[in-house]
Structures are given as structure tokens and as C-alpha cells.
Amino acid sequence: MTTIGIIGCGKIGGTLARLAADAGHHTILSNSRGPGSLRELAAQLGDRARAATPEEAARDGDLVVVSVPLKAYRQVPAADLRGRVVISTVNHNPGRDGAFPGIEAGETTAAGVLQAHLPESPVVQAFSNIFFKHLATLGRPAGAPGRCALPIAGDDAAAKARVAALLDTLGYDAYDAGALGESRRFAPGTPGGNAYLDPEGMFAAPGRPLSAAALAELLA
Template identity: 35%
Template sequence: MTERPVIGIFGAGKVGTALARLLVDAGYRVLMSGSPRQTALDLLVGVVAPGAEVVAPEVLAAEARIVIVAVPFGKAGSVPWPAFDGRIVVDAMNYWPPVDGNIAEVDDDPRTTSEQNAARNPRARVVKSLNHLGYHEMEDDSLPAGDPLRRALAVVGDDDEARAEVAALIDAIGFDPVDGGALAHGLALEPGHPAFGRELSAAELAALLTPVAHLAA
């Protein structure tokens, strides 16, 4: 069996800890970093995500091959993007104006939010995924490979190898990965767009991503 890559998760909230539990159960080594203002992070992670390791952000960036960013969108700027050179970075965030407020520079930018985040470090290999699934559904909907009721999750990004590695991770935690192509196609996965929050099979999700691919071409 091929050794699984080390996974880093920035954000120890409900999304980050749910993903950590799934990944630890699937046999991954999981490193986590949270807000520097969050007290007793070691205790929290030990209780809600046993098996995950709390480390400093610089250690996570250095040791993890795949980094999942699962902080509130408004705090994306606090993530150490310059440290992610060469790393596969999964943008699992969502821009929620009711929560984040309307951010003018985001609203006025024609790019998807993941393209905007990718511009924070062009040397990072940014992939959009895991954002169109609620944290409460992550463990409830995880099913073994081959189960006809298995839910699909999309992977979009401009790096083919990065998409393939994240697809393998998604399969390992109990979902059918769907390759959605370029990072710009992540528009379909954002709040208010076709795939967000919907329980879809791989075929259904692929069909929803196809028109977005045509528009972005």
C-alpha cells in the first residue's frame, strides 16, 4: 500500500475537526493549527479529533503535503499563504456575505473566490473542494467505495496532479470524487450556485459542472 501523504488543516472549527476525524480514521497523519487566540487548542483537538496533532503553523506548512484551509472566509488573509510554495492547498472556504459582510474587493472581482485565494501565492497548487458539503454531513454521508448511495464531491484546480491527489483523499474519506477541471469551474461549488449543498451522485455532479466548464472556456 502506498504511504498516505501528511495532511495539514488550518482551522480547528466544526469543518476542520470533522475532516480531521475522517482523515485519521482513513489512516492519514493529520496536523492541525488554529487561531492563535484560541486557548487550549491541544485539549480541544484531543477531545473532538483524537489522533490529530496540534502544531505551529510553520510546522504544518513545512510537513504537510496537502494543506486544507478551513477557516472562516473573512480570516483567509491570516493564513500563511507565502509558506505554501509547492504545496497542494485545498480551499474549503465559502464566502458568506450574511456572516462575512459584503467585501467590496471580493464582490467586484470577476474571478471565483478560489482564484482570488490562489493569487495570494501563485506557487501554491490550489484546489477547490470540500466546501460544498456541510460539516454535519461529512461523517453522516461517508460511505464505503462502491456503495450505490455514495455522495460525490467535486475537485477543481489548474494542476492535474494536485486534483488527482485530492481526489484520492476524497475517495479515502468516503465520497466519490468528480474531476471538475480548471479552478474557474469552482463557481458551481460556491454558495448560491448549482452544486452547493446538494446530495448528488458522481454522474449528477459531473453534469452540473459541464455547463460551467463551457462558460469558463
């Protein structure tokens, strides 16, 4: 079993913590307010979960999920993450995060901004195009009918392989969308960014399961 550090334990990070704990992984939960605010969640997740600081989650995680608003990226502890594979769920939401001219100009992506802040940690973008409620419910065992593929993007092949193996344990196939910059193909507002939303009901409707072939079409 893997130890998953989680920096940012809100809607997406908290959902991933639950999926990881259910899959038998150890989890280290952290946020901006400190471990005290996460003890109840850690207790709910069982013996293999603990609340900690972002620095501890970074140092002690085999894989570390960064799931904070983009505007907080400078506070992600780069020194403690050195050498760690980082999974970024981070998107640019201008209303929440403010302007990022490089992203708006198409020169970089939210994951690219985080990667520039973490030059010694391979960043893999994942779980960033699925609504947290759908992430909680669409997972299926390997080989089950209707199992979803989720896109991942990153520049380091070994890091992507580790993230794909994690996705498999959480109930999802990984679809390799290419280098980190290719995460633009599943950023918010793109067809790939809405991949699991039922167009008829959007966020209120149950998630729409999507095969790798259907996802590939949306990303093309």
C-alpha cells in the same frame, strides 16, 4: 499514509480532521487561538494527530487544508505553504466576510482570492459545497452503493489527482469540475452549492447522497 495539515479547525476543518484520522492519516491541527485550544481534539483523534501552529501545519503537511473564513485569507502563511498542495474549503459569505467586489462581479471566486495570495501553491477547491454534518455522515467505502461524488476544481492536474486520492480514502468520489474558476459552479447559492441538502429539510435533514451523474447535472 499522508500527513494532512489543517489551517482552520472549526466545523469543516474539524470534521475533515476526524475523517482523516479515522482513515489512518496523520493530522496537524491549527487555528487562530493556538495549539493549546486544540489539544483536547488532537487527543480525541489519537496518536497520529497533533496540535500546532498554522505555520507548522503548512510546513509539515503533505497536503494542507485551508478552512478559515475568507476574511482571514491574508493571514494564511504563504511562505510556509510554498510548494504545498492546498485544499480550500473557503466560501464567500458576505455577512461574515464583508464585500469582495471581484467575487461579486464574477471576476474571481473565493478559491481564486486564496490562490492569488498563494501564488506558489496549487489550490484545489473541495469540500466547500457540503454542510459539515453531512460531510461527517455521507462517506462510504469505495464502490459502496450510495457513495457520493464531491466536486473539486483547480488549475493543476497533478494537485487535483492528489486531492482526488485523498477524497477516496475519506469515503468520497471526486468529480473534476475543471479549472479553479469553475468552483463558481458550486459556490453557495448555486444548485451545485446545495447539492447534498434535502430540499424538504435543508440543514436539519440528513444529507442527500449524490452520484457523479446527478452532480454533473447540477453543475451544468
